[in-house]
Amino acid sequence: DTGVSQNPRHKITKRGQNVTFRCDPISEHNRLYWYRQTLGQGPEFLTYFQNEAQLEKSRLLSDRFSAERPKGSFSTLEIQRTEQGDSAMYLCASSRGQGVLYEQYFGPGTRLTVT
Amino acid sequence: AQRVTQPEKLLSVFKGAPVELKCNYSYSGSPELFWYVQYSRQRLQLLLRHISRESIKGFTADLNKGETSFHLKKPFAQEEDSAMYYCALSMVNTDKLIFGTGTRLQVFP
Numbered sequence: 496d497t498g499v500s501q502n503p504r505h506k507i508t509k510r511g512q513n514v515t516f517r518c519d520p521i522s523e524h525n526r527l528y529w530y531r532q533t534l535g536q537g538p539e540f541l542t543y544f545q546n547e548a549q550l551e552k553s554r555l556l557s558d559r560f561s562a563e564r565p566k567g568s569f570s571t572l573e574i575q576r577t578e579q580g581d582s583a584m585y586l587c588a589s590s591r592g593q594g595v596l597y598e599q600y601f602g603p604g605t606r607l608t609v610t
Numbered sequence: 611a612q613r614v615t616q617p618e619k620l621l622s623v624f625k626g627a628p629v630e631l632k633c634n635y636s637y638s639g640s641p642e643l644f645w646y647v648q649y650s651r652q653r654l655q656l657l658l659r660h661i662s663r664e665s666i667k668g669f670t671a672d673l674n675k676g677e678t679s680f681h682l683k684k685p686f687a688q689e690e691d692s693a694m695y696y697c698a699l700s701m702v703n704t705d706k707l708i709f710g711t712g713t714r715l716q717v718f719p
Contacts, residue, residue: 498653526705537614537696537709538654551706586654595642595661595700599707601654 497521499602501587507608508577515573516605520589527570528588528599529562538586544570545593577609612637614699616710623687624718631682631713633671633697642700643673643680644707649693657682657695667691687717 500519508514520527525546530538541560542552546567559577564570574581584606588599613636623629635641645657658666660673660680671682680697694714698707 528706530707530709535619535711537616537698537711538707540706540708543706551704590705593705595644595659595705597705598656599705603653 499587499589499600501585501602501605503605504603505606505608507610509610510577510579512577513573513575514577514607515571516585516587516607518570518572518587518589518602520569520587521591521600524589524591524600525567526590526593526597526599527564528590529570529572530586530588532584532586532604533582541572574607577607579609582607582609612699612701612708614697614708614710616695616697616713618713619711620714620716622716622718625689626686629682629684629687629691629715629717631695631697631715633680633682633710635678635680635697635699637678637699637701639702641673643671644698644700645669645671645680645682646696646698646709647693648696654696687715689717689719691715692717 502517528543529541532538544564559575562572584604586604587602590597590599615634643660647657648654669684696712697710
C-alpha cells in the first residue's frame with residue numbers, strides 16, 4: 496500500500512500522559528497536513544508542512560500540541576499532558592505540491608481516547 | 611470568519627431518486643471548493659473540486675458565488691453512493707481545508 500500511513504491506529508491513554516503519533520506521507524509528497532476530527536464534526540485543520548518547514552499552525556492549537564517533520568519525510572504530532580477533550584481522530588494528509596490542483600490524500604487516522 | 615455549512619446531517623433516498631447535498635460557505639475572497647467522501651471503513655478521499663468542472667461517479671457540483679453555495683447533485687442515486695460527504699473550502703494563499711460537518715447519504719434499495 497503506497498498511501499499515507501499512520502501509527503498507531505488506536506491509542507488509549509490516561510489524562511496527563513504524553514502521546515506521539517506518526518504519519519508517513521506518500522513518497523515524494525512535499526506537503527503534509529494534520530487535521531483533527533471529533534464525533535459529529537468535519538476534520539479541523541491543525542497544521543501543515545512544506546518539506547521540513549512548518550508553514551501554518553491553527554490558532555486553536557494549544558501549546559500542548561507540537562508537530563515536527565525533521566527530514567521532510569515522516570511527521571510526528573505530540574500532545575503533552577493530554578486532556579479528555581483531546582479525544583478525537585487525528586488525520587494526516589499529504590499532497591505533491593502547492594495549490595488546489597494537488598489533491599490531499601488522507602491517511603486512515605489515529606483514534607485517541609483519553610480516559 | 612471562514613465557514614462551511616452543511617445543513618443536513620442525514621439524507622435518505624431510494625435508489626434511482628435524485629440527490630442534492632447542500633453546502634454553503636462564508637468567505638470574502640475567491641474560494642476553492644471541494645467535495646470529499648468517506649465510504650464505510652475507508653479513508654477520506656476527494657470526490658470532486660469545482661476548478662476541474664468535472665463529473666465523478668455521476669456527481670456534479672456548481673459553484674454559485676451569488677448564493678455562496680456548492681451543492682452536490684446526482685440525478686439517479688445508487689446504493690453504492692451511501693457514504694459520508696464533506697464539503698470543504700480552501701482560501702487564497704493557503705492550502706488548508708475548512709470542512710463542513712458532513713452529510714450522511716443513505717440510499718435504500
